[in-house]
Amino acid sequence: MNEKKILVCGSIAYDYIMEFQGDLNDNLTTNKEQKIFNLAVMPTSKEIRFGGTSGNISYNLAKIAAPTKIVTAVGKDFVDLGYEAHMKQHPTLEFIGDIHQELFSASCYIVNDVNHNQFIIFHEGAMSKCPQISLKDRKISRKTIEIASISPDNVGAMAKWARELNNLGIRFILDSGQVTPAFTKEILEELIPKAFLVIGNEFEIQMIIEKLGKSLDELLGMNPNLIITKGDKGSELFFEGKKELIGICTPNQVIDTTGAGDAFRAGLLYGISQNYSLKDSCQIGATLSSFSVETVGPQTQKYSWADVQERYEKTFHEIING
16 A cells, blocks of 8 residues: 555534425515515524535544645534544544634535425635645645645635645645635636546536636646546546546445535545546445445445445445455
8 A cells, every 4th residue: 555645634613404394485585676585484493513625534544544634714613512522533644734713613504395305505704814824834745745626615726726736746636625616717717727637516516617717628738637526426537638428336325415515525536646647536436425424424334435435336346355
């Protein structure tokens, strides 16, 4: 196993999940002319889950004992509500970000109704301090890091970290994810050619294309390595002028798809760190994703590298080591 670490730059957040036994539309009052908006609901349940992109990705990397460094900014509740202790259960994970005692960690408040409608409020919290973090000051170098991920976080910080990684000669994956709308055309034009590869779902990649005013082929001209994820339809991998369709790895059951994309990214990062081909790395990602959907929440699944090997070989009819 390559002992160089994986660097995951991205948010750590608490997800507050609430269930409402009704239709949100029935409780919504709006009047654009009078600038009135009112939504009042009484959820019947509430759960607090560990989340955030780097939290979810690193959790899956911990399941296969991949040495990982995590960079972001969190608040006092990172310790108070148990996220730090949760991470410390996994000896291969190392948090090298900042803790701001005067702030709260990023938080996502989600109300789900009986018709699968959602009302979401996201509070950036300490994540707003991420631009203050310098990877160079954290002693990040090519000697210790094999591959990095720039995952959804404060956009200014994401751009800064991408530039630093490029200057340090460290390969990175650009994963703008749900913060893609906040990226400007200029930042995308700068960062996409610097990335080792670009990844996003169909909606995110289409938004990037529209922001750039380019076609898919023109985007591939900026960076020939691109992955478009398509949920239960698998993913498309573009590299070296080729296109590969990556199938899904069938789970034993589907309970909750939250975090499946982050699990895919964890497998992708691990495969690249171990010098697997991009196709094989995507297939490892698909395998990790299949474990993620079998439990509720993005950081509750239990599996080992031996489990991954067994399911990978059963699905893709190939043997992987590691």
